[in-house]
Amino acid sequence: MALITCQNAAFGYEGNTVVSGLQFEVHSGDYLCVVGENGSGKSTLIKGLLQLKAPQSGKVFMGDGLGLNEIGYLPQQTAAQKDFPASAYEVVLSGRLGARGIRPFYSPRDKAIAEENIKRLDISSLRNRCYRELSGGQQQRVLLARALCATKKVLLLDEPVAGLDPVVTQELYRLIESINRETGLTVIMVSHDLQSAVKYASHILHLKNTQLFFGKTSDYLISKVGQIFIGGERNA
Numbered sequence: 001m002a003l004i005t006c007q008n009a010a011f012g013y014e015g016n017t018v019v020s021g022l023q024f025e026v027h028s029g030d031y032l033c034v035v036g037e038n039g040s041g042k043s044t045l046i047k048g049l050l051q052l053k054a055p056q057s058g059k060v061f062m063g064d065g066l067g068l069n070e071i072g073y074l075p076q077q078t079a080a081q082k083d084f085p086a087s088a089y090e091v092v093l094s095g096r097l098g099a100r101g102i103r104p105f106y107s108p109r110d111k112a113i114a115e116e117n118i119k120r121l122d123i124s125s126l127r128n129r130c131y132r133e134l135s136g137g138q139q140q141r142v143l144l145a146r147a148l149c150a151t152k153k154v155l156l157l158d159e160p161v162a163g164l165d166p167v168v169t170q171e172l173y174r175l176i177e178s179i180n181r182e183t184g185l186t187v188i189m190v191s192h193d194l195q196s197a198v199k200y201a202s203h204i205l206h207l208k209n210t211q212l213f214f215g216k217t218s219d220y221l222i223s224k225v226g227q228i229f230i231g232g233e234r235n236a
């Protein structure tokens with residue numbers, strides 16, 4: 001059974017539809033990249049998957065025992081988040097807030113999970129540094145560790161490389177791919193970067209206010225949509 005299913009869903013704001021015809025499934029271990037131009041509805045879909053937004057029509061549902069609090073989410077960074085006055089360790093540990101529920105303190109297990117992800121993302125040397133003093137790439141690693149603390153099942157990333165230089169961008173992509181490959185964690189990532197999407201993702205969802213393509217990356221590459229967009233970028 002699929003972890004997430006979109007059944008002919010449409011989303012919008014105050015009666016205006018911004019993305020429709022969404023028909024896809026995400027299975028355990030998939031690495032899905034959601035691509036499309038500015039304003040094509042990618043972030044709106046992410047809000048729908050997180051159930052922050054109800055579909056105007058159609059359905060979105062979770063299966064395979066997936067709970068909403070088992071999705072680790074790395075949102076698009078805002079200026080306010082970049083200025084967060086806490087240590088890198090505190091930011092990572094706060095990924096356990098959803099699991100902590102009404103318990104007043106973090107448990108030894110919460111702290112062990114934070115340690116595990118600090119090690120996994122190789123950020124031990126940053127743990128006591130103030131988050132807002134870190135570079136963009138370091139901040140994204142900390143936020144990725146935070147999102148991993150929240151989940152063993154699904155990681156939802158909205159443009160995780162926005163504003164990073166090409167070297168740090170490729171490092172982050174490789175890291176996300178190795179987490180997907182080594183742990184089987186399902187990854188759903190919004191990206192503007194088609195070349196990297198087809199390099200790393202197992203599946204592509206291409207939006208342009210409607211669903212232009214959904215399927216395996218290998219099929220996308222030989223599809224009409226894939227040929228137009230990938231060809232277009234290569235010729236640009």
Ligand SMILES: Nc1ncnc2c1ncn2[C@@H]1O[C@H](COP(=O)(O)OP(=O)(O)OP(=O)(O)O)[C@@H](O)[C@H]1O
Binds near residue numbers: 037045
């Ligand atoms: N809160 C909102 N209220 C009304 N319209 C909105 C709201 N948020 C987004 N929109 C509109 O919905 C459309 C899709 O926006 P969305 O942010 O989902 O696109 P996107 O593909 O994620 O774009 P980008 O790549 O620029 O982040 C746009 O036309 C946008 O102006």
